[in-house]
Amino acid sequence: MRELLGTGLILLGLPFFIASTLGLLRFPDVYARLHALTKADNVGLGLICIGLAVQASSIAVALKIVLIWGLILLASSTGATLIASSALRHGPAPRRDDEDTHAGR
Amino acid sequence: MLLRSKRLTGWLGRWQPPPWQALLLRTLLYSGLWWVLTEGKGSLWIGVALALVIALCAPVSVATWPRQLRWWKLPLFIGFMLKSSLKGALEVAKLAISQRYHANTLTHTYCFRLLKQPPQQLLMANLVNLTPGTLTLRIRGDALYIHILHHHPHVEYQLKLLESRIAGLYGLTHGPTEYQP
Numbered sequence: 415m416r417e418l419l420g421t422g423l424i425l426l427g428l429p430f431f432i433a434s435t436l437g438l439l440r441f442p443d444v445y446a447r448l449h450a451l452t453k454a455d456n457v458g459l460g461l462i463c464i465g466l467a468v469q470a471s472s473i474a475v476a477l478k479i480v481l482i483w484g485l486i487l488l489a490s491s492t493g494a495t496l497i498a499s500s501a502l503r504h505g506p507a508p509r510r511d512d513e514d515t516h517a518g519r
Numbered sequence: 520m521l522l523r524s525k526r527l528t529g530w531l532g533r534w535q536p537p538p539w540q541a542l543l544l545r546t547l548l549y550s551g552l553w554w555v556l557t558e559g560k561g562s563l564w565i566g567v568a569l570a571l572v573i574a575l576c577a578p579v580s581v582a583t584w585p586r587q588l589r590w591w592k593l594p595l596f597i598g599f600m601l602k603s604s605l606k607g608a609l610e611v612a613k614l615a616i617s618q619r620y621h622a623n624t625l626t627h628t629y630c631f632r633l634l635k636q637p638p639q640q641l642l643m644a645n646l647v648n649l650t651p652g653t654l655t656l657r658i659r660g661d662a663l664y665i666h667i668l669h670h671h672p673h674v675e676y677q678l679k680l681l682e683s684r685i686a687g688l689y690g691l692t693h694g695p696t697e698y699q700p
Binding site for chain 1: 557
């Protein structure tokens with residue numbers, strides 16, 4: 415039962431990773447790409463971590479996996495703001511986009 | 520070498536043991552971390568000894584966690600954040616897989632209403648990155664400069680709600696957050 419639940423959660427996490435990678439490739443600027451990395455990726459990773467924690471051999475191992483997810487959440491969120499503020503200072507300004515754009519290439 | 524030993528003597532001269540409650544709490548916390556990191560297989564005595572040494576060396580002025588933090592509100596807050604993260608991830612995924620990228624992207628300055636301390640503002644800046652469609656670009660004074668991936672009328676309400684939730688976690692008084700699209 416645990417194996418099945420874990421596998422289900424891992425499979426549920428994969429589409430978020432795929433969507434995040436698509437976002438990284440398709441979104442028009444660094445700011446929009448950071449949205450893909452901080453949101454879809456973290457949820458995908460969270461589901462995979464919970465899936466692995468469910469299958470873990472002990473509570474300590476499960477907690478370690480959840481701790482890893484928590485630390486990655488913290489790092490990714492702080493890193494995104496640092497990259498965005500650096501891009502704002504040295505790179506192009508965020509684009510204001512209120513019309514249809516072909517972003518797929 | 521002489522400089523180092525002088526520094527050490529100076530540090531030892533200034534050192535004072537933390538209050539026993541803080542010492543106990545820190546030792547428990549670090550021992551727990553040791554247990555988790557070693558997957559329960561590490562020596563308990565080494566873990567407790569290491570935790571005690573680190574707890575004794577930590578400066579007294581550094582709080583283990585903010586005194587005003589309302590711990591009992593934390594599970595509800597984590598639940599709220601998980602729900603927001605999931606909503607944000609679905610929104611980004613929908614945009615990423617849509618055939619035509621259609622987004623109403625803009626930047627917005629959000630002024631803090633309740634959070635006045637830098638650690639609280641930093642927490643909000645980090646959590647904004649996990650809520651749907653928003654990304655902190657910069658913290659300046661009492662305001663956050665935010666990038667909105669796809670603007671909709673709920674964004675301002677969503678930010679106010681997040682701020683009032685964080686304020687509630689710190690026990691700050693706040694009025695009801697009204698929804699004004």
